[in-house]
Amino acid sequence: MSRVIILADFIGGKNTKTTAELATAAARIGDVVAVVLAPQGQGSAYAAALTHGPIDTVVVVESESFAAHGVSAAADVLAQIIVSKEPVAVLIASHAFGKEVAGRVAVKTNSGIITDAIDVSADISATQMVFGGSTTVHSKISHGTPIITVRPNSISADLKQVSPVIEVLSCEITDGSRKSKITSSQPPVQGGRPELTEADIVVSGGRGTNGDFLAVEAFADSLGAAVGASRAATDAGWYPHSHQVGQTGKTVSPQLYVACGISGAIQHRAGMQTSKAIVVINKDPEAPIFEIADFGVIGDLFAVLPQATEGVLARKS
Amino acid sequence: MRIAICIKQVPDSWAEKKMVNGVLDRVNVDVVLNDLDEYAVEEALRIAEAHGGNEEGGPNSVTVISMGPERATEALRKALSMGANNAILISDASLAGADALATSKVLATVISKIGFDLVICGTESTDARMSVVPAMIAERLGCAQLTFASAVKVDPLTQQVLITRVTEAGVDEMSGQFPAVISVVEKINEPRYPSFKGIMSAKKKTIDVMDILAVGVTVESSWSLVLDATPRPSRAAGIKVTDDGGAANQLVSFLSEKKLI
């Protein structure tokens, strides 16, 4: 049977939910080979994290270069594995790192690339939403090994338990891939809440919070949600940049997105428009965000959110 | 230093976009300089200005490069009026609908021909939204990739570049030697408005227009094929309530009906 390679998605040393999502899409096409790029000495620990999702084989490569040289080292090794394993497709998580790796791999292997797919079918065609979610596109790669990046949280993962075959590979990292050096790294601050791009529910606050995110956070916690922010809020220093949703922040597509005190600028919408349901709380009935709301409340977030938080907690108890 | 900037002309973010025969209709739409590329132009100028300026005969030159239709000269003209020295437009009918692979191949070929110490890009074109062209250019040029920079420090003497990279994976400090490809995030600076003097002198600067033959590279415009493109039905009008004290309860009922809680 044909093979499909996925690049296991580790962020800050942790396997993310996205790996199982990639495996789920890949399994529609063929046998799933998950490539794990691990720091020296941590190959088995990293590989052992892949316990869920339809993965047949795990290929582990250990190298200090992954931490030291980032994208270029990862692309170098992945391209070598593609050449030796001859997969029919390669699926990678669609975030800054994943897209850059995909781009370099596409160049190295002379292959076409599709980014930001929200789905991939058995015939290796990809579904994308373009122009701020207004158009659905199906496309296919016509040359080389299809390299497709898949947006986290858009495929519902088959989380079956597996114990894949583990294969340890050693790869040379070429000089050309060591031209830039990472001298220090600070992983993102996570806190106790779910990761933005993985969360089923995201509650975001904007300039309307006036810097006070307590009501937003309390509502998020009642729902088990992640907290997001508009650029106005991150620019003001009210919330960390890593929580920014939008064109120059993260793209999220949760089951539910709650926008509180956010006007709905096109750059914000670009990061949340594909959410399955959208709830809005805004004082201004003319705010453009209402155009995409499934449920909109014209009101003060400081009045509505605490009541809604109580309401949710009451239903849960 | 020889600094090259890659900029793209894109449909205005607010304009309605349509697909014609599987590619974006770039003719019947208002176009602007990709706003994320303005930060690249600004950063290039700041780097030049911090190290002796980019006056004629000075130590630095700033060249803006774009691949696109004829009218992308408007975007290049804007970068010239901000203060860039020269501009190159690669325009060829065979490049219509070019994908990132073709784009990066053409840009990398032109850049290596003119010679460079630094290439500066935006992080994303607001139309394609791929965020791959800078990494592809670095790969093709075989030089250091220093992308998603929220801060850049350059030392022309030691030829060293230091950046702070910000992505979902956290914050990294990175270093590399000339020649290097950099992409900058929008937090890095505040792009200047072209001054009157800048606009006047930009009118006198020539834009070097090349076709694919002049670049001397063969490319297939795209290795991905759009099978179909369907406008999504616009979201059905939602429920809108004015809060008079009871909206929160209605909201919670809505969430519960939709099985979201």
Ligand SMILES: Cc1cc2nc3c(=O)[nH]c(=O)nc-3n(C[C@H](O)[C@H](O)[C@H](O)COP(=O)(O)OP(=O)(O)OC[C@H]3O[C@@H](n4cnc5c(N)ncnc54)[C@H](O)[C@@H]3O)c2cc1C
């Ligand atoms: C290159 C570029 C990239 C950008 N990238 C992003 C991005 O990634 N993400 C992003 O979000 N933005 C981005 N922006 C900025 C974007 O254009 C908007 O400026 C920003 O989204 C506005 O944030 P906001 O909605 O929180 O603020 P505002 O537009 O000021 O809206 C605040 C809203 O809060 C409401 N409000 C005020 N008080 C209350 C209250 N007590 N209760 C309820 N409602 C209240 C107001 O009615 C108003 O609608 C980008 C801009 C540029 C130029």
Ligand SMILES: Nc1ncnc2c1ncn2[C@@H]1O[C@H](COP(=O)(O)O)[C@@H](O)[C@H]1O
């Ligand atoms: N046609 C083009 N001409 C010049 N530069 C481009 C072009 N396309 C992309 N770029 C550069 O690459 C960056 C990322 O674009 P993209 O990968 O298309 O999202 C942009 O911000 C530009 O700096």
